Amino acid sequence: xxxxxxxxxxxxxxxxxxxxxxxxxxxxxxxxxxxxxxxxxxxxxxxxxxxxxxxxxxxxxxxxxxxxxxxxxxxxxxxxxxxxxxxxxxxxxxxxxxxxxxxxxxxxxxxxxxxxxxxxxxxxxxxxxxxxxxxxxxxxxxxxxxxxxxxxxxxxxxxxxxxxxxxxxxxxxxxxxxxxxxxxxxxxxxxxxxxxxxxxxxxxxxxxx
Numbered sequence: 001x002x003x004x005x006x007x008x009x010x011x012x013x014x015x016x017x018x019x020x021x022x023x024x025x026x027x028x029x030x031x032x033x034x035x036x037x038x039x040x041x042x043x044x045x046x047x048x049x050x051x052x053x054x055x056x057x058x059x060x061x062x063x064x065x066x067x068x069x070x071x072x073x074x075x076x077x078x079x080x081x082x083x084x085x086x087x088x089x090x091x092x093x094x095x096x097x098x099x100x101x102x103x104x105x106x107x108x109x110x111x112x113x114x115x116x117x118x119x120x121x122x123x124x125x126x127x128x129x130x131x132x133x134x135x136x137x138x139x140x141x142x143x144x145x146x147x148x149x150x151x152x153x154x155x156x157x158x159x160x161x162x163x164x165x166x167x168x169x170x171x172x173x174x175x176x177x178x179x180x181x182x183x184x185x186x187x188x189x190x191x192x193x194x195x196x197x198x199x200x201x202x203x204x205x206x207x208x209x
Contacts, residue, residue: 001013001031001035001043002031002034002035007042009042010041010042010043010044010105011035011038011042011043011044012043012044012045012046012102012105012106013032013035013043013044013045013046014046014048014102015045015046015047015048016048016050016053017047017048017049018049018050018053019050022045044105046101046102046105047101048101048102052100052101052102055096055100056100056102056103059091059096059100059103062087062091062190063084063087063088066081066082066083066084066086066087067084069081071087071190072189073189073190073196074189074196082190087190090190121162121164121168122172123151123155123164123169123172123173125172125176127151127154127155128151128172128173128176129176129180131147131150131151131154132147132173132176132177132180132186132197133180133185133186135147135150136186136197136198136199140198140199141196141197141198141199142196142197143194143195143196143197144170144173144174144177144194144195144197145166145170145194147173147177147197148166148169148170148173149166151164151169151173152164152166152169170194174194174195177195177197178195181200184200185200186198186199186200187199187200
């Protein structure tokens, strides 16, 4: 990496700092220092956390499912298979690649944080979780768009509450639903910038320890 006669524009060293942090001997330390000396524009050490690694696995899993024809969405006319291109374009539009510390460098050439718009008022995530769980207690499935409208209506009934805008609430409801999916509490299927939410099959539910 240091002595390459025709080096790439930027060299990346990726390490799993949570489970296997980088350990260097004398020669390795000198080489590492030489690389650091090249500057950020020519060398970057990307320290990937366990969460970052899990997200990479999740991205690969959903794209692979689409590639093999195993990923479907529910539409007004029935189930439709999603293509690999549709899935990757959807993930890109939603900013998943831009938010990942490694993919943002490899795919976009920079580190880009995409927080919610400043004007967006954060929702109460616990109430959102309760709203989703309550709704699914009597429905077999719904979408995050429907849950967004329900959440807005429930919040509007509270004294002194201002009416929330759906375009600000939807991404946050999607985030809560994805979080509950990871915990095994519900089962979520991607639908562009929406999600189809179902009660988690018993085999997918995980008990908290």
